[in-house]
Amino acid sequence: MRSSPYARLLVLLDGTARGERALAWARHLARGPGSVVHLLMVEPAARALRAGGRTVAFVDQLEDGARAAARAYLGPVAARLREDGVTVWTHVRVGRAAQIVRAVIEELDADVLVLTDGVARPLPLHAAPIPVLMSGPRCPRFA
Amino acid sequence: MRVAERMRPGPPALDAGESLGHAGRLLARHRLGALPVVRRHALIGLLDAADLDRAHPSAATSLAIGEIAGRLDRVRVERVLRPDLAAVGRRTPLVDAIRLMRARHLAALPVVEGERLIGLLTEDDLLVLLAQLLDEPPAP
Amino acid sequence: MKIKTLLTRPAITTGPATRLHDARALMRRRGIRNLPVIEDGRLVGMLAERDIDRAETSSVPEIATHDWLAPLADLVVADVMARGPVALHPETPVAEAARLARERRVDAFAVVDSDEVAGVVTRSDLLAVLSGLLEPGDPAGLGHVLAATSLRPGARRALGEALRIAGAAGAAVTALHVLPAARRVAALEGATGEDVVRVERARRRVADEATAAAAGRAQDVRCEVAEGPVAREIARRAEELDSDLIVVGTETRRGVLGGLVEALADRLVRLAPCPVLAVPRSGARDAGR
Numbered sequence: 221m222r223s224s225p226y227a228r229l230l231v232l233l234d235g236t237a238r239g240e241r242a243l244a245w246a247r248h249l250a251r252g253p254g255s256v257v258h259l260l261m262v263e264p265a266a267r268a269l270r271a272g273g274r275t276v277a278f279v280d281q282l283e284d285g286a287r288a289a290a291r292a293y294l295g296p297v298a299a300r301l302r303e304d305g306v307t308v309w310t311h312v313r314v315g316r317a318a319q320i321v322r323a324v325i326e327e328l329d330a331d332v333l334v335l336t337d338g339v340a341r342p343l344p345l346h347a348a349p350i351p352v353l354m355s356g357p358r359c360p361r362f363a
Numbered sequence: 364m365r366v367a368e369r370m371r372p373g374p375p376a377l378d379a380g381e382s383l384g385h386a387g388r389l390l391a392r393h394r395l396g397a398l399p400v401v402r403r404h405a406l407i408g409l410l411d412a413a414d415l416d417r418a419h420p421s422a423a424t425s426l427a428i429g430e431i432a433g434r435l436d437r438v439r440v441e442r443v444l445r446p447d448l449a450a451v452g453r454r455t456p457l458v459d460a461i462r463l464m465r466a467r468h469l470a471a472l473p474v475v476e477g478e479r480l481i482g483l484l485t486e487d488d489l490l491v492l493l494a495q496l497l498d499e500p501p502a503p
Numbered sequence: 504m505k506i507k508t509l510l511t512r513p514a515i516t517t518g519p520a521t522r523l524h525d526a527r528a529l530m531r532r533r534g535i536r537n538l539p540v541i542e543d544g545r546l547v548g549m550l551a552e553r554d555i556d557r558a559e560t561s562s563v564p565e566i567a568t569h570d571w572l573a574p575l576a577d578l579v580v581a582d583v584m585a586r587g588p589v590a591l592h593p594e595t596p597v598a599e600a601a602r603l604a605r606e607r608r609v610d611a612f613a614v615v616d617s618d619e620v621a622g623v624v625t626r627s628d629l630l631a632v633l634s635g636l637l638e639p640g641d642p643a644g645l646g647h648v649l650a651a652t653s654l655r656p657g658a659r660r661a662l663g664e665a666l667r668i669a670g671a672a673g674a675a676v677t678a679l680h681v682l683p684a685a686r687r688v689a690a691l692e693g694a695t696g697e698d699v700v701r702v703e704r705a706r707r708r709v710a711d712e713a714t715a716a717a718a719g720r721a722q723d724v725r726c727e728v729a730e731g732p733v734a735r736e737i738a739r740r741a742e743e744l745d746s747d748l749i750v751v752g753t754e755t756r757r758g759v760l761g762g763l764v765e766a767l768a769d770r771l772v773r774l775a776p777c778p779v780l781a782v783p784r785s786g787a788r789d790a791g792r
Binding site: 225245248249332337348349350351352353354355356357358359 | 645664667668670671753768771772773774775776777778779780781782783
C-alpha cells in the first residue's frame with residue numbers, strides 16, 4: 221500500500237452533511253499505515269441562560285449538553301471511518317474556534333487541516349501554520 | 364456514503380396477510396411511496412403505491428364508492444405483490460442503491476441483514492440529502 | 504444548479520382528448536411515465552402512468568369483474584389527468600425542486616418558461632443529480648494535481664507539497680504559473696515583443712522551479728504559463744485538465760490602502776472545480792522536519 225503523505229490529519233466538522241464532505245478527502249489522504257485522522261468539533265462557549273432575573277441554566281450545564289451532543293454526532297461518523305480501516309480519534313472542545321484549532325494543531329502536531337467551505341473558517345487561510353485542504357462549492361465528487 | 368447512513372432503521376412493514384385497504388392506510392399514515400412486506404420477520408417483497416393503483420377498481424366500475432373500501436379490505440397484500448424483490452445491505456454504497464432504485468423505479472429500498480428487514484431507504488430521504496448537499500452556506 | 508440543466512430532450516406532451524390507451528402507448532414507446540397535457544399551447548394538466556393504472560381495470564379478478572368494459576375504451580386524458588399541476592421555471596434551483604417534490608408529494612414537474620413547456624423533471628432526474636454528487640472519484644482518487652506556482656516566496660514549498668502528494672498517489676502534476684493580466688492596452692494591440700519575452704522568461708522560471716522541487720524524485724512535471732486573472736485562470740485550467748487537487752501557496756498581502764487582500768486561496772476555493780490545498784510559507788514549523 222502506498223504510504224500517505226500525511227501522518228496526522230485534523231478534520232473540522234460542524235455536524236452537517238456538507239461538512240462531512242471533507243471526510244472523503246481525509247479518508248483518501250489517510251490511506252496507508254501510520255496515518256491518523258483526528259475529528260474535531262468546536263462548540264461555542266455558552267453564556268448562562270437567564271430568565272426573569274434568575275439563572276435558568278448554568279454555563280457548565282449548557283456546555284456539557286453541547287459536548288454530549290457533539291460526541292453523539294462524532295461517534296457514528298468515527299465508526300464509519302474505522303470500518304474503512306482508518307485510525308480515528310475524536311475531539312470535542314468548547315470555546316473560540318480560532319484559538320482552539322490553533323491549539324489542537326500544536327497539541328496533535330497535525331500536518332494538514334481538512335475542511336469543507338460550508339464549515340465556518342476558524343482562521344484565515346494565510347494564518348494557518350499547516351497546509352489547509354478545502355473543498356469549495358463547485359467541488360462535486362465526494363462520497 | 365453508505366446505505367446505513369441515510370436509511371430509516373426499524374421501518375414500518377406490512378405483513379403478507381394484511382389487506383390492501385390496510386396497506387393504503389399505512390402508506391398514507393407514514394407518507395411513504397412503498398412499504399416492505401414481511402412474512403414471519405423475513406422480507407418477501409415491496410408494496411408500491413402503484414401496485415395499489417393497479418388493484419383499484421377502474422373508472423368504469425359498477426361498484427359503489429362505499430363498496431370499494433370493503434372490497435380492498437378483503438384482498439391480501441401477497442396477491443398483488445410483484446415477484447421480483449430488490450434489497451440492499453447496510454454497507455452498500457449509496458450510489459449503488461440509488462442506481463438500483465432508479466432502474467427499478469422504486470420509491471423505497473428495503474435494507475436487510477440476511478433475510479431480516481433492518482431499514483428502509485426512501486426517495487424522500489434521498490431528496491433531503493440532495494437539498495442538503497446543494498444548499499449554499501448561509502450568508503455571513 | 505438549476506433544473507434547466509436536467510432537461511435533455513424536447514418536451515413530449517399530449518392533449519386532453521387523447522385516448523388513454525394511446526397515451527400509455529406513447530409513454531411506453533418513449534420510456535417515460537409523465538406527460539404534460541397541452542391545450543391551445545398552454546399547460547392544462549399532468550398525466551402520470553399511475554393515473555392510467557388507477558383508471559384501468561383492476562389487477563384483482565374479483566374486483567375487475569365489476570367493470571363495464573365499453574366506457575373504459577373511451578376514456579381520454581382529460582378524464583384522469585391531474586389538473587393545475589405544479590410547473591417550475593427552468594431557473595428553479597435543483598435544491599428547491601427536491602424540496603417541492605417532497606412537500607407536494609409529486610413524482611414529476613412540468614418545466615415551463617413563459618407559457619411554453621420546456622420539458623419534465625422527475626424524481627429520478629433529481630436522484631441522478633444526487634448520484635453525481637456522491638460518485639466517488641476513481642479508486643486511486645488522485646489522477647492529476649495542479650500546482651499553482653508564482654515568483655512569490657513560499658511557492659516552492661507549495662510545489663514540493665504537490666509533488667509529495669502526487670507521488671504518494673501516482674498522480675500526474677502540472678505546474679502552472681499565471682501572470683496577472685498585462686495592461687489592457689498591450690492586450691488590445693496584440694502581443695508585443697516585450698510580452699513574448701515576459702512569457703518566455705516566466706516559462707523558464709517555472710521549469711527551473713519545478714526541476715528544483717522535483718530534484719531527487721522520479722517525477723514528470725508539465726510546466727505551463729498562463730495570463731489573466733490568477734484565480735480564474737487556475738480554476739479554468741483545473742477544469743480543462745480534470746484536476747483532482749489544486750495546490751497553492753498562501754501569503755499575506757496588504758493592499759494599496761493597507762487592508763489585507765483576500766488571499767488567492769480563498770478566491771480560488773470559490774471557483775475551483777476540485778479541492779484546494781493552501782500551503783503556508785515555510786516557517787518555524789518546518790524547522791524540525
